[in-house]
Every structure is written in C-alpha cells, then in structure tokens.
Amino acid sequence: MQGFRRRMTAAPSTGQSLVIDAVTQRYGAFFAVDHVSLDIKAGELVALLGPSGCGKTTLLRIIAGFILQSEGHVVIGDRLMDGLPPNRREVGIVFQNYALFPHMTIADNIAYGLAARGVAADEQKTRVKDMLALIKLDHIADRFPKQLSGGQQQRVALARALAVKPNILLLDEPFAALDKNLRLDMQIEIKRIQRLAGTTAVLVTHDQEEALSMADRVAVLNAGRLEQYAPPTEVYDAPKSLFVNTFVGTANTLPGKVVALNGEATVALDIGGDIKTRAPTVPVAVGDRVTVCMRPEHLRLADSGEGIAGIVEMGLPLGPSIVHEVRTADGRALKVTEPRAAGAQPRAPGSAVRVRTVGANVISIFPAAAA
Amino acid sequence: MAATPTTQNLPTVTAYELKLAWPLGAFFIVFFLAPLVLLFIVSLYTDTTMTHFGLTQYAKFLLDPFSLKVLGATLWLGVEVTALCLLLGFPLAYVYLRVPGWAQSVLILIVLLPLLTSVVVRTFAWIVILGRQGIINTALLELGLIDSPLRLLYTEGGVIVALAQVQMPLMVLPLITALTRIDPNLADASAALGAGAWRTFWKVTLPLTLPGVIAGCLLTYAAALSAFITQTLVGGGQMLFMPMYLYQQASTLNNWPFAAAISFIFLVAVFAVITVFNMLGKISQGYANA
Ligand SMILES: Nc1ncnc2c1ncn2[C@@H]1O[C@H](COP(=O)(O)OP(=O)(O)OP(=O)(O)O)[C@@H](O)[C@H]1O
Ligand SMILES: [Mg+2]
Numbered sequence: 207m208q209g210f211r212r213r214m215t216a217a218p219s220t221g222q223s224l225v226i227d228a229v230t231q232r233y234g235a236f237f238a239v240d241h242v243s244l245d246i247k248a249g250e251l252v253a254l255l256g257p258s259g260c261g262k263t264t265l266l267r268i269i270a271g272f273i274l275q276s277e278g279h280v281v282i283g284d285r286l287m288d289g290l291p292p293n294r295r296e297v298g299i300v301f302q303n304y305a306l307f308p309h310m311t312i313a314d315n316i317a318y319g320l321a322a323r324g325v326a327a328d329e330q331k332t333r334v335k336d337m338l339a340l341i342k343l344d345h346i347a348d349r350f351p352k353q354l355s356g357g358q359q360q361r362v363a364l365a366r367a368l369a370v371k372p373n374i375l376l377l378d379e380p381f382a383a384l385d386k387n388l389r390l391d392m393q394i395e396i397k398r399i400q401r402l403a404g405t406t407a408v409l410v411t412h413d414q415e416e417a418l419s420m421a422d423r424v425a426v427l428n429a430g431r432l433e434q435y436a437p438p439t440e441v442y443d444a445p446k447s448l449f450v451n452t453f454v455g456t457a458n459t460l461p462g463k464v465v466a467l468n469g470e471a472t473v474a475l476d477i478g479g480d481i482k483t484r485a486p487t488v489p490v491a492v493g494d495r496v497t498v499c500m501r502p503e504h505l506r507l508a509d510s511g512e513g514i515a516g517i518v519e520m521g522l523p524l525g526p527s528i529v530h531e532v533r534t535a536d537g538r539a540l541k542v543t544e545p546r547a548a549g550a551q552p553r554a555p556g557s558a559v560r561v562r563t564v565g566a567n568v569i570s571i572f573p574a575a576a577a
Numbered sequence: 578m579a580a581t582p583t584t585q586n587l588p589t590v591t592a593y594e595l596k597l598a599w600p601l602g603a604f605f606i607v608f609f610l611a612p613l614v615l616l617f618i619v620s621l622y623t624d625t626t627m628t629h630f631g632l633t634q635y636a637k638f639l640l641d642p643f644s645l646k647v648l649g650a651t652l653w654l655g656v657e658v659t660a661l662c663l664l665l666g667f668p669l670a671y672v673y674l675r676v677p678g679w680a681q682s683v684l685i686l687i688v689l690l691p692l693l694t695s696v697v698v699r700t701f702a703w704i705v706i707l708g709r710q711g712i713i714n715t716a717l718l719e720l721g722l723i724d725s726p727l728r729l730l731y732t733e734g735g736v737i738v739a740l741a742q743v744q745m746p747l748m749v750l751p752l753i754t755a756l757t758r759i760d761p762n763l764a765d766a767s768a769a770l771g772a773g774a775w776r777t778f779w780k781v782t783l784p785l786t787l788p789g790v791i792a793g794c795l796l797t798y799a800a801a802l803s804a805f806i807t808q809t810l811v812g813g814g815q816m817l818f819m820p821m822y823l824y825q826q827a828s829t830l831n832n833w834p835f836a837a838a839i840s841f842i843f844l845v846a847v848f849a850v851i852t853v854f855n856m857l858g859k860i861s862q863g864y865a866n867a
Contacts, residue, residue: 293768293772307767
C-alpha cells in the first residue's frame with residue numbers, strides 16, 4: 207500500500223482526463239443536476255458557469271466524491287469513480303472559503319495531503335518548499351492561516367490541493383471572497399500555476415467574465431441542465447440558447463416573427479421593420495414567433511434611414527467606447543455600444559435615432575418561450 | 578479580553594461594565610468571600626473550643642495518611658468520572674451533529690434530562706437500578722447470566738457511573754458547541770487530500786474540539802468532586818470522600834476548626850487541578866484559534 211501510494215504521487219504531474227457521463231442528482235422530484243455530460247481533456251481548464259442554484263456545486267461535489275450521484279458515471283483517466291470515497295479519488299479541491307486547517311501552519315497545511323499519502327518526511331519537506339516557492343509565500347511558511355490575507359490564504363489552499371499532484375483540480379468559486387483587483391491577480395496566478403502543473407481543472411463560477419477569461423472551455427448550466435459546452439469565444443459569439451445569450455454577456459432582446467428562411471433568417475419585429483439574422487441554431491419554421499438577440503456592440507446608431515426607430519435616453523462616454531440607451535416605440539430599452547472616436551461626444555438625450563445591426567451574422571434568434 | 582483603548586469612547590464603555598458588575602460583585606462579597614474569610618479564620622484555631630491560634634489543623638490533615646487517602650480518592654474519583662463522561666460524551670456530541678433536526682431535539686432532551694430532575698430523585702433512581710434487587714441484577718438473574726446478585730451499589734464503579742450520568746450535560750454541551758464551530762468543509766478538505774475518517778478525526782476534528790474538551794472536563798470535574806448527595810447515597814458508608822469527610826467533622830464531631838482546614842485544603846487541591854486544566858485550555862485555545 208505504502209509503495210503503491212508513493213509511486214502514485216511521484217507520477218508525472220500531468221492531469222488526467224475527466225468524463226462526466228449523463229450525471230444526474232435528484233433530491234426527491236427535484237433535479238439539482240439533470241443528465242449533464244462533459245468530456246474534459248487532460249490539462250484543460252473548464253469553467254462551470256451558471257446562476258445561483260443551477261447545480262454547479264452539486265456537480266463539483268459529485269466529481270470529488272462527497273455526493274454519490276443518482277444516475278450517470280464519473281470517469282477520471284480510465285478509472286470509473288462511481289462509489290469511490292473522496293480520499294481515494296486523487297482529486298484536489300479548493301473551497302470557496304479555502305477551508306485551511308486553522309490549527310496548522312501554512313507549511314503543515316500544504317504537507318497534510320502528503321502525510322496522508324505516506325510520503326517520506328524529507329520528500330514532504332522538499333515538496334512543501336517547492337509549493338511555497340510556486341505560490342511565493344516561502345517567507346511566511348510558519349504562519350497560521352488567520353495571519354494571512356485573503357489572497358494569501360487562497361494561494362495556500364491552492365498549494366495544498368496541488369501538493370499531492372491531483373489528477374483533477376476542482377475550484378468552487380475560488381475568487382468570490384476577494385476584492386476586484388486581487389481577484390484579477392489571482393485569476394492570472396491560478397491560471398499560471400495550473401498551466402505550469404499541467405493539472406486538469408474544473409472551475410465553478412457564476413461570473414461570466416471570469417469563465418470567459420480563464421477557461422479553455424465553458425460549460426453553461428441552467429437549472430441543472432447543460433445549455434452549451436464550447437470555447438469561450440464560441441459561447442459568446444454563437445450562443446446555443448436564449449439563456450446562454452442573455453446570461454453570458456449582455457443582449458438586447460426583441461420579439462418578432464420569422465418571415466423568411468434561406469441560410470439567414472428574416473424576422474418581422476413587433477415594433478415594425480424587418481431584421482436579418484443568422485440561421486437559427488434551434489430549428490424554427492417560417493411564421494414562428496422568435497426572440498431576436500442583439501449584443502450592444504453589434505448595434506450602431508444613425509440619424510435617419512433604415513433601422514429601428516428610437517429616442518436616446520442617455521449617453522455614457524466610457525473612454526474607448528460610447529454606450530447609448532435608446533427607448534423604442536413600445537417602451538423597450540436598447541443598449542448600443544459603439545467605438546468612440548477621439549473627441550466624440552454622446553448624443554443628446556431626446557434625439558431621434560435609428561438603430562441598425564452591423565451584420566446579420568452576429569444576430570441570433572431563438573424560439574420565443576411559449577407564454 | 579484586554580481592552581486596548583484606541584478611541585475616546587472605550588474608557589466610558591469600561592466604566593459601564595464595572596457599574597453593571599456591581600450587584601453581582603456585592604452578592605459574591607457578602608455571600609461567598611466573607612464566609613470564606615470566616616472559614617479561613619476558623620481553620621486557624623488549634624482546639625475545638627476555638628481559643629488558641631495555630632496551624633495544627635493543617636498539620637494534622639497533611640500528616641495523617643487516612644486524610645490524605647480521602648483527598649487522593651476524591652481527586653481520583655473526579656478524574657474517573659471526567660474520563661467516563663468524555664468517553665461517552667464525545668461520541669454522543671459527534672453523533673448529534675450528524676443526525677437530522679428532530680433527532681437532535683430528542684438527543685438534547687435526553688442529555689438535559691438529568692439537569693431537569695432533582696439530584697435526590699436521580700440518585701434514588703440509581704439505587705433502584707444498581708441495588709441487590711435492582712433492575713440490572715433482576716434482569717441478569719432472570720436471564721440466567723448470574724447465580725447470585727452482583728454488588729453494584731456501594732462500589733466505586735457505581736458511584737462513577739451515577740456521577741457520570743448526572744454530570745453528562747456539563748460535558749456534552751461544551752463539546753457540541755465546539756464541534757458546531759468547526760467548518761464542515763475542513764473534514765471534506767481532509768478527505769479530498771487523501772485522509773481516511775480516522776486521520777481526519779485525529780488531525781483535524783479532535784484538535785479543533787480541544788477547547789470544548791477542556792471546558793467540559795473542567796465543569797465535570799468540579800461538579801463530580803462536590804456531588805455530596807450522589808457520592809454518599811450511591812457510595813454508602815464504606816467509601817469516604819472529602820465532602821462527607823468534612824461534613825462528619827463539622828456536624829457529627831463538632832470539630833469546626835478541622836472541618837474548616839479540610840475545606841481549605843480541598844479548595845487548594847481542586848484549584849491546583851483546575852489551574853492545570855485551564856493552562857491546557859489556554860494552550861489548546863491558542864492552538865485552535867491561531
Ligand atoms: N441536500 C440537498 N437537498 C435538497 N436540495 C438540495 C441539496 N443540495 C442542493 N440542493 C439544491 O440543488 C440546487 C443546486 O444547488 P448547488 O449548491 O449545486 O447550486 P450552485 O449552482 O452551486 O449555486 P450557488 O452559485 O448559489 O453556489 C439548489 O436549488 C439547491 O437548493
Ligand atoms: Mg455553489
């Protein structure tokens with residue numbers, strides 16, 4: 207056993223692949239996680255993104271082995287994990303509140319997993335030293351967690367999880383407790399360390415910017431179901447559902463009816479006028495009611511001519527861009543973000559404008575929710 | 578809590594606190610400190626008629642093997658009761674945190690029940706249980722496991738068990754408080770790092786519960802030592818502990834100076850034990866809250 211463990215921890219530090227196969231977690235009739243399937247490659251960083259209560263933590267705890275799923279399988283590398291307790295899964299986890307052992311020094315915290323695996327004392331020491339160097343805290347190895355700042359505690363939690371060279375690293379909203387500046391530093395730091403260690407990582411977050419900036423691929427969850435699983439740019443540029451379109455980034459939505467489908471789609475908006483959009487990702491037929499989604503940066507303002515008529519409510523010059531809020535005839539607010547030329551001023555409130563799209567290929571339509 | 582005044586208001590707050598403490602302080606001075614001083618003066622008389630001063634009563638106790646044996650037996654009894662309470666109380670507190678809400682209410686009621694019953698009633702219940710014709714002996718005889726009744730009452734074992742039951746809440750409540758304060762993620766973190774249930778218990782749960790363990794032991798120990806009624810009724814005539822010993826000297830033999838000296842020696846001995854406990858508590862507290 208001892209020898210086996212030592213060999214395992216001395217293995218090269220590249221992470222393992224992780225397959226989540228139709229995993230479901232039921233609480234009574236309620237589905238906290240509903241047939242979610244994810245295929246995560248070794249060394250990849252995947253973000254689980256979704257609103258509060260969508261089942262992110264539950265899925266993470268299933269991967270770690272704290273919850274036994276009602277259905278489906280978890281496979282790490284080529285080993286089926288179902289029924290294996292957390293201490294035999296070789297999975298590292300960083301909790302939202304870090305969960306450092308308060309009665310142990312930083313060095314002892316980092317050594318904890320090594321000791322649990324029966325790693326020899328001198329090897330423990332070198333490994334702890336390496337980890338402390340990696341997180342740049344070697345000068346305060348003998349402090350207790352309470353004596354550290356939030357960012358430092360988080361780095362220790364990360365080092366503790368990585369010290370045992372886990373096959374998978376799980377991070378549950380690791381940045382939620384940090385202030386904005388520190389958060390960005392830590393995001394870069396964690397990404398650096400994860401790359402360096404070659405660990406496969408699953409990051410839980412409800413912050414879309416964090417997911418888009420850090421992850422190789424983003425899994426968007428809603429009410430326990432997987433809405434889309436794709437690289438960040440694809441999730442943003444080609445959202446697969448109305449939920450993804452509105453949850454990731456901002457989107458202006460307008461109701462309408464499909465009037466033509468030919469590679470692109472043409473939608474007659476309820477407030478008047480036609481708009482060309484890209485082909486729908488979800489099948490719709492001519493005559494169907496749809497919701498048109500337009501990102502603010504894909505809209506432009508004009509004084510007259512074609513486009514949706516509206517009145518400027520407010521204009522905000524934001525340095526590199528100008529944001530206008532335009533009120534349409536039926537009272538909806540449209541956000542329009544345009545690049546700002548030097549010296550350009552926002553339009554005066556009350557001025558009549560036309561809102562146009564920059565092109566059909568960036569406008570999405572989704573079947574209108576059956577109301 | 579050492580108040581380091583950083584703002585102007587702090588001294589005022591301290592003044593308030595002192596004022597509020599006055600009623601209780603006065604109560605203690607009149608009904609605790611004053612009698613204690615009187616008791617100490619009484620203990621300094623050399624004779625029962627209380628005419629001459631001297632330290633003979635203390636010398637008498639400390640040079641008398643019988644008296645020292647009673648003191649030793651009493652301090653040891655406290656240790657045994659405390660150990661038994663800890664042994665039974667810890668698993669109980671541990672289970673308490675892991676059962677659903679309704680079961681917690683039931684457990685807490687069972688734990689608190691001894692506090693809600695009179696000491697005399699509880700002690701007589703134990704006599705009924707442990708006696709020659711008691712529940713245990715009757716059951717064992719009926720089952721044919723024994724031929725003649727076991728001697729359970731009037732034994733040290735009987736006293737320990739009865740005292741442990743009575744003092745259990747004093748152990749379990751601080752333990753539950755200490756266990757509740759531990760972040761449940763710590764156990765999960767430990768498991769994810771490869772530790773089994775035992776390792777997690779020894780390395781994480783137990784060290785973090787130590788302040789509660791110390792508090793529980795302190796309360797249980799002090800209460801077990803002075804539990805006059807239970808000690809006497811369940812222990813019977815053969816076993817003599819300090820409370821009964823000094824009661825005999827005072828009431829039966831009317832040797833007030835010697836009884837007073839016994840009280841003081843007992844007080845100092847208990848203080849010594851508690852100070853050691855307390856020091857352990859301080860150390861463990863620094864350790865757990867560092
Ligand atoms: N033990 C449980 N019993 C019943 N329902 C539960 C249980 N645990 C979680 N749930 C429910 O499952 C859903 C998903 O919970 P989960 O903690 O995974 O959400 P989350 O996505 O992590 O949310 P947040 O961003 O707020 O942390 C929630 O609606 C929650 O109420
Ligand atoms: Mg969560």
